[in-house]
Amino acid sequence: MPKSFDSNLQLPPPLGRNAALFLDFDGTLVGLAPTPEAIEIPPALVSLLSDLSDQLGGALAVVSGRQIDAIDRFLAPLRLPAAGEHGVQRRDAKGRMQEQHAPDLKPILEVANELARVHEGLLVERKHAAVALHYRLAPQLEAVCLDAMSRAVDGRPHLELLHGKFVFEVKPSGVNKGLAIEAFMTEPPFAGRTPFFAGDDTTDESGFAVVQPAGGIAIKVGSGPSLALHRLESPRAVYEWLVQARDMLVTPAPDRTDAPAAPDEQKPEESPRNPG
Structure with a gap:
């Protein structure tokens, strides 16, 4: 979960x-x-x-x-x-x-199309191997869509129901x-x-x-x-x-091999000692 x-x-x-x-x-x-x-x-x-x-x-x-x-x-x-x-x-x-291979989606498509015919604001999208029922324009119909699409896949183990953002989609299982x-x-x-x-x-x-x-x-x-x-x-x-x-x-990362060589380290000149 x-x-x-x-x-x-x-x-x-x-x-x-x-x-x-x-x-x-x-x-x-x-x-x-x-x-x-x-x-x-x-x-x-x-x-x-x-x-x-x-x-x-x-x-x-x-x-x-x-x-x-x-x-x-x-x-x-x-x-x-x-x-x-x-x-x-x-x-x-x-x-x-x-x-x-696309499964037989005719029964699912019939359910989705009937819902869209009866309820304004629903959109059915037929894909290669899936049927999506969009309810973004009618969010109050979420429970209605869920109930109908759940019953549509019941007894069809080769299909599964996905619930996305304002969409129920029936696609092949697995x-x-x-x-x-x-x-x-x-x-x-x-x-x-x-x-x-x-x-x-x-x-x-x-x-x-x-x-x-x-x-x-x-x-x-x-x-x-x-x-x-x-x-x-x-x-x-x-x-x-x-x-x-x-x-x-x-932007290429800095390459140390391309960086200019640092000047040779030189010891600081010794200051002349003050006479004691």
Whole structure:
């Protein structure tokens, strides 16, 4: 279970050149919006991520609940290693795509669509292997959505229900962001590096549970209970932390071998002794 919110959690340390950086998308790199398509991409975010990817030797990946093609569209022309739909899809650093077979989601989709037809403010998002029911525009319907989606997955052990920020999502069982990060960490250029993972939602806790025992840094974005030992208060704070990381990495550390040689130490001239 995530621990209670601790306002004294530390700010994350700077990224080193040996870091492997994993970033959630919504609520971490970009602010949350009323609908998935209404997000605003900070003007310099794409170039910032591109610079960091180069500085980390390509060891930067987006790990999101979104589909990978949606991530690519928002970050175009950048195409980073990515995990989509909480790990159902994964594209490695060489661009090779792995994707789990989509389960039969017709019964789930029918339930979600019927809810959205009856209740104003609900939005149904059909993904490759998942169905998400967003209720950000109708938060008073949380209990109604939970009841209906719980009953929809009842008796279907191959499916599981995730509860994120103003969304209920039905996806295949046995996949999560933590497993996706573990898979990346077995492959170049991520293998052997120190993992950093920043995320804002309950769906990111599986990633925190993988990163911290491996000696890495888990970063909770925003308030709320979390396993993470480090925290940034908002996507804006994440952006500023990434800018700081880029600026530090682009400046080479001082090389003692290149420093000018210190002048030879000379003994101070002895003052003539006063005659006794």
